[in-house]
Amino acid sequence: MTGFALHLLRHGAPETPGLLMGRTDGAPTDEGIAACVTQARHLGIERLIASDLRRSRAAGEAIGALLGMPLAIDPRWRELDFGDWDGKAASALDPDARGRFWADPDANPPPGGERWSALVLRISAAIADLAPVPTLIVAHGGAMRAALHALCGFDQRQLWAFDLPYAALLSLRVWPGERPSAQVTGLAR
Template sequence: MRDSATATKTTYIDLIRHGEPEGGVKFRGSLDDPLSNLGWSQMESAITSTDQWDVVVASPLKRCRAFAEHVASTNDLPCRIEPELREISFGEWEGKTADVIEKESGDLIRQFWADPLNNTPPGAEPLTRFQTRVISGWNRWLDNLEGKRVLMVCHGGTIRMILAEVLGIPLEKSFAGVAIPFACRSRIRIDQTEYGRFSAMVSHSPLINTPNPSMS
């Protein structure tokens, strides 16, 4: 019989991307726009009365934090704010639409989506730095919340970094490799065993008919 100290501990983390923010589709990054009315509705549609969590963790940006605090308050749960889960900064592209950027920068926007690792927007946060801080925050909460059921409210880029880590997606393919529309949910199971930590994505559930802007 295994000693109880080496028994497997399982953590479930439900990653949910924020809904539509106010201000329309644009490269938002570190801009702190709140959710639109539609965005709130999308988020409310993404959770159910049967969901059970022990704690809520969120990016500090309004489009994530406000809904996370609402869920925590409604369900009498603790809410933890993690700055390292904020979205990537898009530098000079922030606040601009893809059409405007294409007019100003030509093919750079296409090069970014094809290979964001080697095509950093002007003044933006390099992808390697973004990955490092997101995974640092992710691993800290895996350690702190071992064995819990967690709702984590964050951003499309943040979730892509986490899924790339879990699924082994090359960093240069991380932005284009997985569709994460507004209010999309991804469940990650983490088993901490005597042989090490094992992570797997067990579900990925975009809302039906939800657009997939990838810039916020």
């Protein structure tokens, strides 16, 4: 039995860095797009997918143009919706509320925002729908962490230990028959 390569690429740097950009659709920099293209150049993929948000989609379009490959758009790969915090600098938020969120984003979602478990459910469903071919997904840091939870079972503390700068690339092997379920398990409480 052979698995398939799943590459997760975080979008390049946005024009306005340092903000909690969940549903906020900020434009990427040209340098950020170029960094993503450099990461994807030699992956040997057969399928290319991106979040529908511009900062991921633009990198996916550039990669698709380079590789002569169509880009599929899947909004399930969006970042966590930060609700009332969306588009704001973390330093502008109440530090206690921000600390509670980072300690347990499922029990303490941003006001009006998405729970961590909802993000994990939609990412798990998106992974379960993947064809078993080498695939690159241009997404967001939170979506990548949710995929690591779904595929590898990492708990919350382990997930925050991953440094995922702009244009970070994670390469995983997904084994048929061991696909993630649409259930959330193992979240730290």
